[in-house]
Amino acid sequence: MQSSTATASFxxxxxxxxxxxxxxxxxxxxxxxxxxxxxxLHLTLSMIDLTTLEGADSEGKVRQLCAKALQLHAxxxxxPHVAAVCVYPALVGVARRALEGSGINVASVATSFPAxxxxxxxxxxxxxxxxxxxxxxxxxxxxxxxxxxxxxxxTADEIASVxxxxxxxxxxxxxxTGELGTLDAVRRASDLAMRxxxxxxxxxTGKIKPAATMPVVLVMLEAIRDxxxxxxxxxxxxxxGGISTAKDAIRHLVMVRETLGQDWLDPxxxxxxxxxxxxxxxxxxxxxxxxxxxxxxxxxx
Amino acid sequence: MSERRSAAAADRLPVLKxxxxxxxxxxxxxxxxxxxxxxxxxxxxxxxxxxxxRKDVRDAVTAARxxxxxxxxxxxxxxxxxxxxxxxxxxGRSGQFEALLAAGGTAPDETAAExxxxxxxxxxxxxWTDKFQQVFSSVNPVATSHFNFSILEPMGVVGVLAxxxxxxxxxxxxxxxxxxxxxxxxxxTGSQPLPATTFGEVLNSSDVPGGVVNMLTGRRDEMLAPLAxxxxxxxxxxxxxxxxxxxxxxxxxxxxxxxxxxxxxxxxTDIQSPYEITDxxxxxxxxxxxxx
Numbered sequence: 214m215q216s217s218t219a220t221a222s223f224x225x226x227x228x229x230x231x232x233x234x235x236x237x238x239x240x241x242x243x244x245x246x247x248x249x250x251x252x253x254l255h256l257t258l259s260m261i262d263l264t265t266l267e268g269a270d271s272e273g274k275v276r277q278l279c280a281k282a283l284q285l286h287a288x289x290x291x292x293p294h295v296a297a298v299c300v301y302p303a304l305v306g307v308a309r310r311a312l313e314g315s316g317i318n319v320a321s322v323a324t325s326f327p328a329x330x331x332x333x334x335x336x337x338x339x340x341x342x343x344x345x346x347x348x349x350x351x352x353x354x355x356x357x358x359x360x361x362x363x364x365x366x367x368t369a370d371e372i373a374s375v376x377x378x379x380x381x382x383x384x385x386x387x388x389x390t391g392e393l394g395t396l397d398a399v400r401r402a403s404d405l406a407m408r409x410x411x412x413x414x415x416x417x418t419g420k421i422k423p424a425a426t427m428p429v430v431l432v433m434l435e436a437i438r439d440x441x442x443x444x445x446x447x448x449x450x451x452x453x454g455g456i457s458t459a460k461d462a463i464r465h466l467v468m469v470r471e472t473l474g475q476d477w478l479d480p481x482x483x484x485x486x487x488x489x490x491x492x493x494x495x496x497x498x499x500x501x502x503x504x505x506x507x508x509x510x511x512x513x514x
Numbered sequence: 515m516s517e518r519r520s521a522a523a524a525d526r527l528p529v530l531k532x533x534x535x536x537x538x539x540x541x542x543x544x545x546x547x548x549x550x551x552x553x554x555x556x557x558x559x560x561x562x563x564x565x566x567x568r569k570d571v572r573d574a575v576t577a578a579r580x581x582x583x584x585x586x587x588x589x590x591x592x593x594x595x596x597x598x599x600x601x602x603x604x605x606g607r608s609g610q611f612e613a614l615l616a617a618g619g620t621a622p623d624e625t626a627a628e629x630x631x632x633x634x635x636x637x638x639x640x641x642w643t644d645k646f647q648q649v650f651s652s653v654n655p656v657a658t659s660h661f662n663f664s665i666l667e668p669m670g671v672v673g674v675l676a677x678x679x680x681x682x683x684x685x686x687x688x689x690x691x692x693x694x695x696x697x698x699x700x701x702x703t704g705s706q707p708l709p710a711t712t713f714g715e716v717l718n719s720s721d722v723p724g725g726v727v728n729m730l731t732g733r734r735d736e737m738l739a740p741l742a743x744x745x746x747x748x749x750x751x752x753x754x755x756x757x758x759x760x761x762x763x764x765x766x767x768x769x770x771x772x773x774x775x776x777x778x779x780x781x782x783t784d785i786q787s788p789y790e791i792t793d794x795x796x797x798x799x800x801x802x803x804x805x806x
Binding site: 504505506507508509510511 | 571572575740743744745746769770
C-alpha cells in the first residue's frame with residue numbers, strides 16, 4: 214500500500230469544459246468515407262468487447278454470444294474477430310471453454326459490479342475467482358462514494374490491491390463517469406487509476422446514463438496522453454455504454470487518432486464496450502461493399 | 515390610402531416558403547442541403563422544395579421501421595379513427611389545397627371536387643380498417659384434424675412511388691397502405707409536390723404517429739433505386755404509367771424478394787377498393803391441432 218503516499222502528492226490539471234466541448238464538436242465534424250471508412254469499420258470490429266451483463270444471463274446466452282464472437286457474420290468470412298467477450302464472473306468458465314484457442318480474450322467484471330458497494334475482502338475474492346476461472350481481463354469498478362467524499366487514498370489503495378489480485382490478468386478500471394459529476398472529477402479519477410496500476414481506464418458500467426459521452430472520453434484520452442508523456446507508459450482506453458452506431462465508433466477513432474496518435478488505434482490499447490455496436494458495424498460493412506442498405510433482420514443477435 | 519397600400523405591395527419581396535419534408539413525425543430539410551424551385555406551369559416560382567438524397571431515403575426507412583410495430587399493434591378501430599381524423603383536418607384546410615392545386619395547373623372549377631374526392635377516399639379506407647380482416651380472412655377446410663385458418667398481416671414498411679395526381683392520387687396510394695397497418699416511405703411527384711408537403715402538415719396534426727407516413731420530395735430517379743433495393747423495405751407500391759420505371763424498380767426489388775404492386779392509372783377518380791389494402795397484406799395460415 215505504498216501508493217497512498219504517491220497519490221497524495223499530485224494535482225490533476227483543471228478542465229476547461231467549454232474548450233472540451235468545442236474540441237469534440239470540431240473532431241465530430243470530420244467526414245470519413247469510402248476506403249478509410251471501411252478500414253475504420255474493420256478496426257472497430259477488432260476493438261469490440263462483446264458484452265452481456267444482465268441478471269438474466271445464462272450459460273446458453275453466453276455460449277451464443279461466444280458463437281457470435283467467433284463468427285460475426287457468416288456471409289463475410291474475412292472479418293477480424295472481436296477483442297474479447299465480457300461477462301459476469303460466474304460465467305467466465307463457460308466463455309473460456311467456448312473461446313478456447315480462438316485468440317479472443319475473456320473479460321470479466323468484478324468487485325461487486327456495477328455498484329461496487331461490498332467489503333474489500335469480497336471484492337478481492339471475486340477478482341481472484343474470476344482469474345482462476347480463466348479471465349484474461351478484469352473490469353473493476355471504483356468506489357465512487359469514497360472517491361466523491363474525497364477519500365482518494367482509499368480509492369488508490371483499492372485499485373492497487375485489485376491489481377495485485379489480478380496477477381497476470383489485465384486490469385481495466387471503470388470510473389463510472391456518469392456518477393462523477395464533473396470533468397474535473399473524471400480527470401482526477403483517471404490520473405488516480407493510472408498511477409495505481411490500471412492497464413486500461415474505462416468510462417462506465419453501461420448501467421448509468423450518461424455513459425461514454427464524447428467530452429468525457431476526450432478528457433480521459435488527454436489524461437492518458439499526459440501520463441504517457443510523463444512516464445512513457447501506454448495506458449489503454451475503453452469507452453463503454455451508449456456507443457451503438459458505427460458512426461459514433463468512427464468519431465471515437467478520430468478522437469483517439471488526434472489525441473493519442475496511431476499507436477492507440479490497436480485492440481491492445483483501445484476497446485469499445487458494447488452489445489449492439491457490432492451489428493451496426495456489420496450492417497455498414499455490407500452496405501459499403503454491396504451498395505445496398507441493409508436490414509437488421511439479416512444479422513444474428 | 516389604398517393606392518399607397520398597393521404600391522407597397524408591389525415593392526414587397528414575396529416570401530417563398532421552403533416546404534420541408536415529413537420524416538419521422540418531424541419536418542427536417544434534406545440532409546443534402548439541396549433544394550429546388552417549385553414552379554407554376556408558366557414558370558413562376560412559388561416555393562422552395564427539398565431535393566432529397568439516398569441518405570434521406572435511408573433515414574426515412576429507419577423512421578418507418580421504428581414506427582411499424584407500434585402502428586400495426588394499434589387496434590384496427592383506432593387506425594380507422596385516425597384516418598377519419600386526417601379527413602377532418604383535410605376538409606378544414608380545403609381552401610388551401612384548392613389554391614395549391616390551382617397554382618399547379620388544375621382547372622379552377624375542378625379543384626374543389628379533387629379535394630372532396632381525396633377527403634372521401636380517406637373516409638372510405640377509414641371504414642375498411644376494421645372490416646377487411648373479416649371479409650378476407652378464412653377458416654379453411656382441411657382433411658386432417660387441424661383447425662386451419664388464414665389471416666392478413668401488414669407487409670411492414672412499404673415504399674410508395676406516388677402517382678402524378680398530386681392530391682387524390684397521393685391519398686389513394688397512402689391510405690390503403692396505412693389502413694392495413696403498414697408504414698410508408700413515399701416518393702412524392704416532382705411535377706406538383708406542394709399538395710403532398712402540405713398534406714404532411716395535415717398528417718402531423720391528425721394523431722398519425724410519427725414515422726407512419728414519411729414523404730420525400732426531389733428527383734425521384736435518384737431516390738427510387740436505393741428505396742427499391744433497401745433490404746429493410748418489405749413491399750413496393752409503384753404508381754407509374756411508365757412500364758420502364760416499374761420494371762427498373764422491380765429489378766432492384768429482388769434483393770429481398772419484395773412484394774411489388776404496380777398501379778399504372780393516370781385517373782384516380784375510381785381507384786378505391788379493399789383490394790388496394792389486401793395487395794399490401796401477407797396471408798398467414800395457421801394449422802392448429804385439435805382432437806379428432
